[in-house]
Amino acid sequence: MIPSLRKTLFETLYKNKYLYRFASTVPFAGQWRVWQRLVLPRLRGHDVLELGCGLGDLLADMLAAGYHCQAVERSPQMVAAARETLRRRKVGTNSTVIQGSAQGLPFSDASFDTVVSTFPSEYIYESDTIAEVFRVLRPGGRLIVIEGANLLPVGFLQPLLVLIQMFVYGPSAVFGPRKERKLDEEMARSRDNAPREPGLTHIDHDTGTGTSTDEVPDAWFGQFIPLEQNGMRRRSERVRSRRWEVYISIGEKP
Ligand SMILES: C[S@@+](CC[C@H](N)C(=O)[O-])C[C@H]1O[C@@H](n2cnc3c(N)ncnc32)[C@H](O)[C@@H]1O
Numbered sequence: 001m002i003p004s005l006r007k008t009l010f011e012t013l014y015k016n017k018y019l020y021r022f023a024s025t026v027p028f029a030g031q032w033r034v035w036q037r038l039v040l041p042r043l044r045g046h047d048v049l050e051l052g053c054g055l056g057d058l059l060a061d062m063l064a065a066g067y068h069c070q071a072v073e074r075s076p077q078m079v080a081a082a083r084e085t086l087r088r089r090k091v092g093t094n095s096t097v098i099q100g101s102a103q104g105l106p107f108s109d110a111s112f113d114t115v116v117s118t119f120p121s122e123y124i125y126e127s128d129t130i131a132e133v134f135r136v137l138r139p140g141g142r143l144i145v146i147e148g149a150n151l152l153p154v155g156f157l158q159p160l161l162v163l164i165q166m167f168v169y170g171p172s173a174v175f176g177p178r179k180e181r182k183l184d185e186e187m188a189r190s191r192d193n194a195p196r197e198p199g200l201t202h203i204d205h206d207t208g209t210g211t212s213t214d215e216v217p218d219a220w221f222g223q224f225i226p227l228e229q230n231g232m233r234r235r236s237e238r239v240r241s242r243r244w245e246v247y248i249s250i251g252e253k254p
Helices: 003-013 017-023 032-042 057-064 076-088 127-136 157-169 183-190
Strands: 047-051 068-073 097-099 112-118 137-151 201-206 211-215 233-240 244-252
Touching: 003 017, 017 076, 032 057, 032 112, 032 137, 032 244, 047 057, 047 127, 057 068, 057 076, 057 112, 068 076, 076 097, 112 127, 127 137, 137 157
Parallel strands: 047 068, 047 112, 068 097, 112 137
Antiparallel strands: 137 244, 201 211, 211 233, 233 244
């Protein structure tokens, strides 16, 4: 799909909660919410800001878990949808979600322990955004970005979904830069028969969820998020299950 058409598609999605719900559920085999929730064990401190919260599901998860949260979302329709989610789930208030832009955050310096962004659009690659994140984070705070995820073409349905995604979303639109994506390696890793990759540090294997996490030095993903240029230390994590891989970049404020 040509980039301008794709851009129009995304702008349309951000204006309609039903379309957005469909587009973030069906083509991803219902895993989007699972991927969003990978943020939870990575949160630090008590005060959390979410950028571009969309429908507000993760925001409601974080509030329900006891965090004090705020969200900044550009689309008025998504602001309304997120407030509705909070009402339905009986957490937060209307003022939890502010209409605004990640490039100009309406908070004073050092207000948050963690800033979260899942499946961000282009705003996450802008220096103005990361400079603002740095400003509102407390020393020792962190930015968590779930930049993208790949369904692996395993089983009957997922190969079809992968094809649809590649057509609709393109090789880099939602999933972050995938120029160096190596599907064969991802598949082998999912079957646990890939040779051990040099330099990886294995962090965790969760038998409950069947996921494992590796810290990836010099990762191909996340590299266009200008963390170092804005004073943050980078940490890249890849979480995988038999069906998917998720790419997480963490920026730590010293
Ligand atoms: C792909 S959606 C992801 C939504 C949500 N985080 C999720 O995981 O489903 C990107 C969201 O970012 C919002 N957005 C786009 N540009 C923004 C900006 N400059 N500041 C804040 N939000 C923005 C969009 O309106 C949209 O809701």
